[in-house]
Each structure stands twice: as C-alpha cells, then as structure tokens.
Amino acid sequence: MVAQESFVGSIDQGTTSTRFLIFNKKGEPVASHQIEFKQIYPEPGWHEHDPNEIIDSVEKCIDGAVKRFEEQGHSAKSIKAVGITNQRETTVVWDSNSGEPLYNAIVWTDTRAQNLVRKIKQRLGADELQKICGVPLSTYPSVSKLLWFMENVPAVKECYEKGTLAFGTIDAWLVYKLNGGPRRNVFVSDPSNASRTMFMDLQTLDYSDRLLDFFRLDTSKLKLPKIVKSSDPKAYGSLASTVLSGVPIAGCLGDQSAALVGQKAFVPGLAKNTYGTGCFLLMNIGEKPVVSTHGLLTTVAYDFDGMKPMYALEGSIAVAGSSIKFLQNNFEFIESSAQVSQLAETVEDNGGVTFVTAFSGLFAPYWIDDARGTIFGITAYTKKGHVARATLEATCFQTKAILDAMGKDSGHSLKELAVDGGMCNSDLTMQTQADLIGIPVIRPAMRETTALGAAIAAGLAVGVWNSLEDFKDVNAEGKNTFKPAISPEEADKKFGRWEKAVQMCRGWAS
Template identity: 35%
Template sequence: MNYIIAIDQSTSATKAMLFTDKCEMLKRVNVAHKQYYPKPGWVEHDPEEIYANVLKATAELLKDENPAENTYSLAITNQRETVVVWDKATGKPVCNAVVWQCMRGADICNRLKAEGYGKVVQEKSGLLIDPFFSASGAKWILDNVDGARRRADRGELLMGTIDSWLVWKLSEGRSHVTDYTNASRTMLMNIHTMQWDDELLDIFTIPRTMLPELLPCDGVFGETTLGGIFAEPIKIAGVIGDSHGALTGQMCFEAGLGKATYGTGSSVMVNIGENASPAPDGLVTSIGLAACGKVFYAFEGNIHCTGATLKWLEEQLKMIGSPADVEAEAASVADSGGVYLVPAFAGLGAPWWNDEVKGAVFGLTLGTTRAHFLRAALESIAYQVNDLVKAMTVKAGVALKEIRVDGGPTKNKLLMQFQADCLRVPVNCSDIEEASALGAVIMNGLSRKVWASFEEVARLRKGKWRLEAQDNEERMNVLVAGWHKAVKQLLK
C-alpha cells in the first residue's frame, strides 16, 4: 500500500493523519502545543516544541503500522504567516516564533504605511501592510533580538514560515524550502514574478540569504526518516498553507469555484484564475494553489461573526438551547418579517471593514416574533458571505460557478438554501473531515504522479448534498437591498 502521512500544523495543535492514495483518511492523532503571551497583544509559539510534537504525533500514528511493509511519504499543511528565525549552523531558533495573531509588528507596519509604502507592497505582494503577515515579525526579530541583525547580515540565520522550519528540521538541515502559497503570505514575495522581491526585502530590511527556495505546492521538498521511524528516508512531497489546502481539498481547481468555511467567523476564498487581479478594498490576493505547471490566484477575506452569532443567541440571550435549535423555529415563518440583524459584535469585517460600529437590529414591529428574530440572525450569516463573495467575483470579473462549504453551520439546511438563493449559484457540501490536510495529500499525489491532472483528482470528490437557488431572484434582490440599507445605516 501507498500511504501518505499528512501533518496539519495549526495554530493550536499538530495533527498527524494517515491517508490512502484514494484520499481516504484512516486515522488521526492530535497533539496540542502551548500558547505564549509575553505582553498584551503578543502571541508566540515554541518552534522546538512544535517540531517535537510532529515527531510525537507521527510516532503515535504509526505505532501499529509496519513501515517496512508499505510505502510512505509525507505531506504538510500549516498555519501560514507565523515566522521562525533560526541559526543555520546549530538549528536553534533565536527566539520563539512570532505567530500570525501577534501585534508586535504594528509599529513597523504603521511607520511603513506612513512612509507611503502601502501601494508598492500591495501591487507586488497582493497584501496589505499588516502585522498579520510574516515580514514585520521577521523584521522585529532582527531589530530586537540581541545580535540577530549582525548574524543575519553575515549569512548565519535562516527564516521561514512553519512549513520551512519543519522541512528544514525533518531533513536534518538539507532542505530550506517553502511553497508558493506560504510565501505569498509573507509580504516578501512578488506574486507576479513568483520570486522573492528585492524591493520588498529592502523595505523590510530582510537579507535574501535568509530566505528559502520557492517551489510549487506539488514539489518534492526533501527527505526525512521522521526522527528515525523509517530506516530509509521517505519523500516530503506536497506542502501548502492551510486555507489554500482547504481550497484544494474542496477541489476548487478552476476560476469561479470558491470555498466558505463556516465556523465562529467565516473564511472565504475564491479561485480567480491564472491572472492576479487587484483585490477589492480590504481584501488580499494570494497564490490560491500551484501545481501541474499552473498557478491559480485567489481572493481571500474573513467575516468576524457567523457561527458566533448563533452562540450569542444560545449563551447570552438564552433564546435557544444550542445552535441546532435555530433551524426549526426559523423555518416556522416564511421570512424574517422585515427584521435585519447586523452582527457587528466585533465591528464589521470584509468587505465593509469598520471596527468602530456595533451590532444592531432593524425593522422590529409589534408583529415581530421570536421566530422572526431567529430567522434574521440566521439570514445575517448568508448575507455577509454573499457580500464578500460578490465583492470578490465582480472585482475579478469572474462568474461564480459554485461555492463549496464546510463547518458546523452547514448542517442547517435552511441557512444553506438561503445562501444558495442569495448567491444564485449552487452550494455544495462535501463529506471532507479535514479539508486542509486533504489539500496537502492531493499535492503529494500530484507530486508522485498518482494523478496526472486536476480533472483526475476532481473525480474523487464526494458530495454530501448540493442545493440550487430556488427562491425568486427578484424577491431575493429586495431582501439583499434591505440588508444593505441596514448595514449602511450603521456606517453613516
């Protein structure tokens, strides 16, 4: 048998999974790592702990397997913008990893924006200058860790996102590489030339000698024994950032296919094709996926409160016993009765981007019932995703073909049908348990020539259900216009 070990190194834990060449997951092991908060707004991880957890998780995963009887390879997907700087000779990090949530680079970013670098950074990298991305964290390390700048200038230090760190450690220092998707989240890669960009490196004062080699997601990244588990090294093939892994796992291999993950908030990514269009205001352009000799770009944006709205109804208002209770009562009325809930509990995210506004309810009358209110809360989720997807596709000049969905709220068929009615395209839910890991497995299989094309891979996709738009388009346009009127009243 050919087995793929997939490592999903997320913000909170390392998951090791065993897959077959038919994209079937056989087993999974999860090992959490510690979060460090040394100052308000700062978030760190210990890179050595993360590497140790990869070895621990894979050892547990394979404890009942006989590595000599089967063929194995390794694929990696990872938290993206988190950055590590380490000594090339000793392999020791110069400090803890700066996590994508960390705000220590905010002053650096604000200064660069004030100096007018925002336009060139966005034009070249597709990103907004923000501490969310890797470059400001790396610059902070070089500027503030004792001796780091001097050692970096002498060529003694390396840097990379978590995938680079793991591959370097797993290959015992033989491979310093990254894939295009992770690189596209650093603010240092030119997404048009597919190379590290000298001007961007100068802006962030990062020596080129620190940077990993760039490879497509279906590249061969090195070899590893996984700390001695295997007597002979196995291939590290297939590396991809986690959100891009989910896009790939949902098999969005052509322009106009997008994925929406419904969680506390929602992450939306749409494949916009092989041309890197400028993103709508407040959104970013990244490498969506790169394989089979092709590079597909994607727009990405995040919504603050989707599933969190249902938890608010449960935990704060005590209107429901659990989020699963919403559907039946919301379905007992034909519509929300003109009620609109704008769940700006943490401001409005993409595509509105206003952190100052608060949540509000519009359209209450003496005829409003609890069912109307619950339906309005449910519909607010679909309206927000609709706004974001439409902003993406109109800007890119791409016709949305289908949105592929995952996450807990997808169990709510009323919500998903309303989503299809808003978007006017099918909403398709697959039975994927681990979309990001599956994306890495797909890249691994493409690398090893298990599949020869995206079309061959796409035939493996298994759908749970698919909902077409049903409600009258004219009526839906009126409802969406009412939502926009409510949002704009908050933005005045």
C-alpha cells in the same frame, strides 16, 4: 494483512490543533490523530504559539495515526509520501546555527504591530506594494510580525547583526525541523505560503528586491527560505524521526489553498468557502494574478510540477463560527454550537433582526476597522430564535458581498460554491447561503478537504496520482446540493437591509 495499496499522509497544522491524516487513493481518510496545543495570550491583541510544542504535536500525531493505521492491518511502508498544510502568516524566527527558536511564534491573528504598520504606511511607495505581492499592508501578513521581532527582541536583533537570523512561516519551520534542523538544513517554502509574507513577487514567484528594500531588510543578514513548487518529490526532504522516518515530504500548501485543491477547484471560476472560526473564501482565477480593486487579496492557489501556477482571489470574514460560540458562551442561548440551527428553526424568519457580527471590525470586502457588533431591528416581538437566525445570516451576507466583489475583480461569474468547515454542517445555513447568492451550494460528504489538498500535492509528486484528471471521482459521492429557493428580487431586498446595517455600524470604536 491487507493487500499492499498506496497511501499518502497529511500533516494539518492549524491554529488551535495539529492533525495527521492518512488517505487512500480514493481520497478517503482511513486513520487520523489530533492534538490541541497551548494558545498563549500575553497581552490584549497578542497571540502566540510555542514553536517547539508545534513540532512535538506533529511528531506525536504522526505516530498516533500510524499506530491506528497499522491496527487496521495496513503497513506503514505503504505510506508513500507526506504533505503539509498549515496556518498561514504565523511567523517563527530562529538561530540558523542552533536551529532553536528565538521567541514564541506570532500567530496570524496577532495585532501587536498596529503602530508599526501605521508608520510604514506613511513611507513613499507604500500604496504600490499590493500590486507586486497581492496583499495590502496590515498586521495580517508575516512582514509586520518579523519587523516587530527585530525592533523588540534583543536576541533577534543580535542574530540579524551576526547574519544567523532565519525567518519562516509555519510550513518552513515544520520542514526544517522535521528534516532534523541545521544538520540537513532543508529550508524551503511554497508559493501559497510565501505569498502571505509580502516579500514575494506574484508574477515571478520569487522574492522581490523592491519589497525587501522597502521594508529595509538586508538579505545578507536575514535568511529566507527558498521558494519551491507546492508539489515536489525532492525539495522538501524527508522525515528524520517518527515511525515514518525516511518517508519523503513531497507537497506543501497554506491551509486555504489546500482547501481549494481538496475541493478540486482546478478550473478558473470555481470557488470554495471554509466556514471555520472565521470564513475564508477563495476563487480560482487562473494563470494570471488579478490585483483586487474591491477589497480582496490575491494569493497563489497552487504551483504543481509540470503545470502552470494557478492564482486565487481571497476574501476573509473575521467572525463566522466564533459568532455561534458567542451565542453559546456570552448569551447562553445554547449549550453547544450544534444546537444553533435548532434554535434558529423555532422561528420562520429573522423577525426583522439584523446582526452585524463585527466584534473586531469588518474584514473583506468592507475593511471597516471601527465597526463593532451591532444588532438592529429588535422589538418587543424579538425572541432568541430571531437572534440565532440573524447570527447565521451574518456570515451568509458577508459571503455574498465577497462573491460579488470576486465577480467584479475576476470577470468570472460563479456557477456553484463548494463549502467545508464546521458551520457548513447546518442545513439551514447552507440553504440560506444558496438563497442569498442565487447559485447552488455544494457540500461534500467527506469534509476533510484541507488535509486532502495537502495529500493531493504530495501524492502527485510521487506518482500515487498522475494528473488532476485522477480526482474526478474523489469525494464525489454523497454530496448535498442546496439550490436557491427564493427569487433574486427577494434576495436583493434582504441583502439591501444588510448593507444598510453595515453602514450604520461604522464608527463605534472611534
């Protein structure tokens, strides 16, 4: 047997798959298991998950990873706690008596509540909401999904009238079910998730009567999870089943906040960008929330026991990795996503091509709903490589636009950008990013930063780590640093062309 050491488990419940990873004290993953689950698209713009399938996938991933862990000679008893990180905004409703879901979960990407949101925006005081909760009224936050349920699903209406309707984001659903459901009734959420509902006041980290009244929700009929700290040894209960039955759940963070923690961005002015299907850029802005005037969201970074809550500005890009899938599946330029860099490197530059990848409008900081994907500058000289390069550059340009907005909102100028997610594997993309933003881009050797963030939250709660100081050397070795290699003038010129293209792609969908 390997000598007894302390480990922390991490449930990473994402949009397309669930994973369970086990980390050692050095922050290294030693075992993991992953399961993809069904994506349900009943109508255009609708996106659902089966809430019970999500629970099932989590339990199977825990058992699968622990089996591999034990095969290495470790003991399951050395796993001291489990943390949770999850897709945010995705909404589940269930009957609090039976603990059974009343409908599929509505996923964060879902836009079915568009007309409902349009109506609510006409209400008096609608333009004041973001100052309280940090998030603008759109189909994105959980409130729009809950209101759609209440208007359109008879079983949900009935439970609401009876006073047994429970609402939760995925973290609350996971904690509730992993504790055994109504039997123990552990019904909680952390501030990084609760700040995505539009129900929480960013200053108090508690539900706002003004927000709940605005949405005409009666809290005597609707059960909301109690908001507790992101790192807590008792509040989240413990696993009721799996091979880790009895192990405490001790931490919880929404996925983008978890990635910020996993990148060790504990000081105001540090930022991370996750290059996934879309792109999520978060910047730590310290102990006071700043409501954006430049098209960004304000969210809770983390709220750890014994520390002041920390806040973040967030900008999201709708299309990042999915633009590479587009080149692969729709244009058939490449056979796998990994080949995009090779194709882009067959040419020296973009050949004058700019690709605004606004397949479903542009997100932060532009928020142009009626923009559509547009390629400018095509000539008889244009080759596949130029389009591939312009595709990679599109994400880098939008990242620069978000960073500029963050600088204006926060008053912090960024010294470096930490990166993770699939697209950051491309050296060309990361070099392009550094060139455009004019600061170093840091890519860690170990990229499981989201899962690590949840492990950090749980490990701090049970004493596996004692303070943020303990993470100084975690994931510090083997990182790549990409330094800017072009002049600021050249970067500005390139960005100017991009901004011109953004303005020219407006209005296509109107």
